[in-house]
Amino acid sequence: MSTWESSSALLKESHAPWDGQAVYNKPGRRPPQAAVGYHKAVERKLSVAVLGATGAVGGEFLTLFERRHFPVGGLRLLASERSAGKRLLIRGKEIAVVPVAPTSFDGVEVAFFSAGASRSREFAPPAMAAGALVIDNSSAFRMDPGVPLVIPEINAHAVGPKDRLIAVPNCSAILVLMAVAPLRALGRIERLVVSTYQSASGGGAALMRELREQTGEVLAGREPRAGIAPDPYAFNLFSHNTPINEAGYNEEEWKVILECRKILGATELKVNVTCVRVPVLRAHSASITIEFAGAAPTEDAVRSALAAAPGVRVIDDRAANRFPTPLLASGQDDVLVGRIRRDLSHPSAISLFACTDQLLKGAALNALQIAELALGLPQPPALPPASTPP
Numbered sequence: 001m002s003t004w005e006s007s008s009a010l011l012k013e014s015h016a017p018w019d020g021q022a023v024y025n026k027p028g029r030r031p032p033q034a035a036v037g038y039h040k041a042v043e044r045k046l047s048v049a050v051l052g053a054t055g056a057v058g059g060e061f062l063t064l065f066e067r068r069h070f071p072v073g074g075l076r077l078l079a080s081e082r083s084a085g086k087r088l089l090i091r092g093k094e095i096a097v098v099p100v101a102p103t104s105f106d107g108v109e110v111a112f113f114s115a116g117a118s119r120s121r122e123f124a125p126p127a128m129a130a131g132a133l134v135i136d137n138s139s140a141f142r143m144d145p146g147v148p149l150v151i152p153e154i155n156a157h158a159v160g161p162k163d164r165l166i167a168v169p170n171c172s173a174i175l176v177l178m179a180v181a182p183l184r185a186l187g188r189i190e191r192l193v194v195s196t197y198q199s200a201s202g203g204g205a206a207l208m209r210e211l212r213e214q215t216g217e218v219l220a221g222r223e224p225r226a227g228i229a230p231d232p233y234a235f236n237l238f239s240h241n242t243p244i245n246e247a248g249y250n251e252e253e254w255k256v257i258l259e260c261r262k263i264l265g266a267t268e269l270k271v272n273v274t275c276v277r278v279p280v281l282r283a284h285s286a287s288i289t290i291e292f293a294g295a296a297p298t299e300d301a302v303r304s305a306l307a308a309a310p311g312v313r314v315i316d317d318r319a320a321n322r323f324p325t326p327l328l329a330s331g332q333d334d335v336l337v338g339r340i341r342r343d344l345s346h347p348s349a350i351s352l353f354a355c356t357d358q359l360l361k362g363a364a365l366n367a368l369q370i371a372e373l374a375l376g377l378p379q380p381p382a383l384p385p386a387s388t389p390p
């Protein structure tokens, strides 16, 4: 029996946890009505692959499939040779991780890629040739004019029925645009000034480990060992650790500029951005100033537009000094927005502060939403909040 078959068998044996009914069949629990309706609508199950299943983003898919009742019929977990033999525990059952190969996608209908740009470039063509819809979290194809770059709440219209490869935007671009795009209804946006405060999880499982270990070493009075970050990470922050171009911008900043323009279809949008890595384990934050073409909208209008925007939650309690934090955002699907205020230095500008769990909305959740959109799945029923600890 191939590992693929054994994975499918395990899923069956584990009573197809993905149909959601398993959770509700426990004594005393009844399926929510919305979930029952949803399952009728998505009776056909899909064969799914996750490339990068052992990574920080990949791991999120495994819980999201269940939380969003994604109709997984068979699941293929793919990673590098390093993970050969590893087994991931999914709802009490182990599924073997298999090193990726060009033939890994035979029979796969939807493939989620989260293993870096070079793996995407190598394996997206065979996956598409095998008939899979590829949703790619890497930067490999984002700026390809033929590839939709999609945040479903903002530019769902970019996905066409024939698209077989769809890119998930950079996590900081998603954070910024989820907070900014709803304000387009209040006036033409001319310029964004953004500073990010990016967590270790944005650099993957290894950077999270590094932050944890260095913090322990410093607290124990030891000199922390240098790791993948260019600077000491614990009790420190540093300019985003990606190469700097000749204009003086690092790769992350450049992605934010270009991807914001592509997603909004606004080639003239001016974006000034500084990306910084901070010693937060999970969830990115951003300070954003939005300049409008005319007078700035009122704070109340901004608050109302954001409160009505899907996927956004406003936390803006001036009296209690309570605003979004990365800890509040950790494990949450919504992007949190607050500190909504006039920019007193500019008559056309509004400032705000936003946080998101970028492993979710900045990566895996956005990817899954794209798949739901491309496959024409009905909106999943109301979901319990994720509860991943930071």
Ligand SMILES: NC(=O)c1ccc[n+]([C@@H]2O[C@H](COP(=O)([O-])OP(=O)(O)OC[C@H]3O[C@@H](n4cnc5c(N)ncnc54)[C@H](OP(=O)(O)O)[C@@H]3O)[C@@H](O)[C@H]2O)c1
Pocket: 051, 052, 053, 054, 055, 056, 057, 058, 078, 079, 080, 081, 082, 083, 084, 100, 113, 114, 115, 116, 117, 119, 137, 138, 139, 169, 170, 171, 201, 202, 203, 204, 205, 206, 358, 359, 362, 363
């Ligand atoms: N972290 C974020 O917040 C975030 C947000 C948006 C997009 N992304 C993108 O998502 C991707 C994954 O990021 P991550 O943070 O999850 O990184 P990660 O924690 O380092 O995980 C990387 C994954 O890729 C696999 N991989 C690495 N080299 C491979 C190879 N040669 N062949 C097959 N698989 C290989 C790893 O498998 P092994 O365990 O076997 O090494 C692991 O499963 C990247 O493209 C990243 O840019 C990340």
